Amino acid sequence: GESVGLHLPTLSVQEGDNSIINCAYSNSASDYFIWYKQESGKGPQFIIDIRSNMDKRQGQRVTVLLNKTVKHLSLQIAATQPGDSAVYFCAENSPGGGFKTIFGAGTRLFVKA
Amino acid sequence: SAVISQKPSRDICQRGTSLTIQCQVDSQVTMMFWYRQQPGQSLTLIATANQGSEATYESGFVIDKFPISRPNLTFSTLTVSNMSPEDSSIYLCSASGIPGQTNEKLFFGSGTQLSVL
Numbered sequence: 001g002e003s004v005g006l007h008l009p010t011l012s013v014q015e016g017d018n019s020i021i022n023c024a025y026s027n028s029a030s031d032y033f034i035w036y037k038q039e040s041g042k043g044p045q046f047i048i049d050i051r052s053n054m055d056k057r058q059g060q061r062v063t064v065l066l067n068k069t070v071k072h073l074s075l076q077i078a079a080t081q082p083g084d085s086a087v088y089f090c091a092e093n094s095p096g097g098g099f100k101t102i103f104g105a106g107t108r109l110f111v112k113a
Numbered sequence: 114s115a116v117i118s119q120k121p122s123r124d125i126c127q128r129g130t131s132l133t134i135q136c137q138v139d140s141q142v143t144m145m146f147w148y149r150q151q152p153g154q155s156l157t158l159i160a161t162a163n164q165g166s167e168a169t170y171e172s173g174f175v176i177d178k179f180p181i182s183r184p185n186l187t188f189s190t191l192t193v194s195n196m197s198p199e200d201s202s203i204y205l206c207s208a209s210g211i212p213g214q215t216n217e218k219l220f221f222g223s224g225t226q227l228s229v230l
Binding site (some may be wrong): 032 | 117146156157158161165169210217218219221224
């Protein structure tokens, strides 16, 4: 079936540096993409989203980039902080999918002080 | 946003028994979903809980094993039936279609960590 995957399972960055987490998706019909953050012992938490009619969206310290040509999604975190340490999932929705969200494999981000 | 309360938060069960997980949302929501997350892995959608009708199951999940109820717009239950050690996992309730939010945006409970001996 369709799937959403990630290039890197783990990422270690120095506090204050920028982090980039990548994701490849396979369903070209997907039109809505989301990044979730999951801390230990908690459910995933929404970070930022983007629709397929956009290629970039910025939030507070986070930016999502969408490249539909190569079906690639990335999450950029500026000035990474220890509190950013978590697992990050990309996810996708497709029209006609009944608002179902399909999750990618996840990347664990370690922030070194 | 929405607050989703899930209980129990964890349980240890004997094989062959069943466990029912409850999920309560603090507002009326359009959609409710149940996910499974095995240790160190991503989330896999089990089913969409439909209000007033049978749940819609994803490939690999069946009603006899994971019966789901959704009697109203704020509450759902997932039962893990006839458990085996392979059912040990985190089970997550989620909701979308929350007033004031993007329809597809999911909110999650904290999950139920299930261990089957």
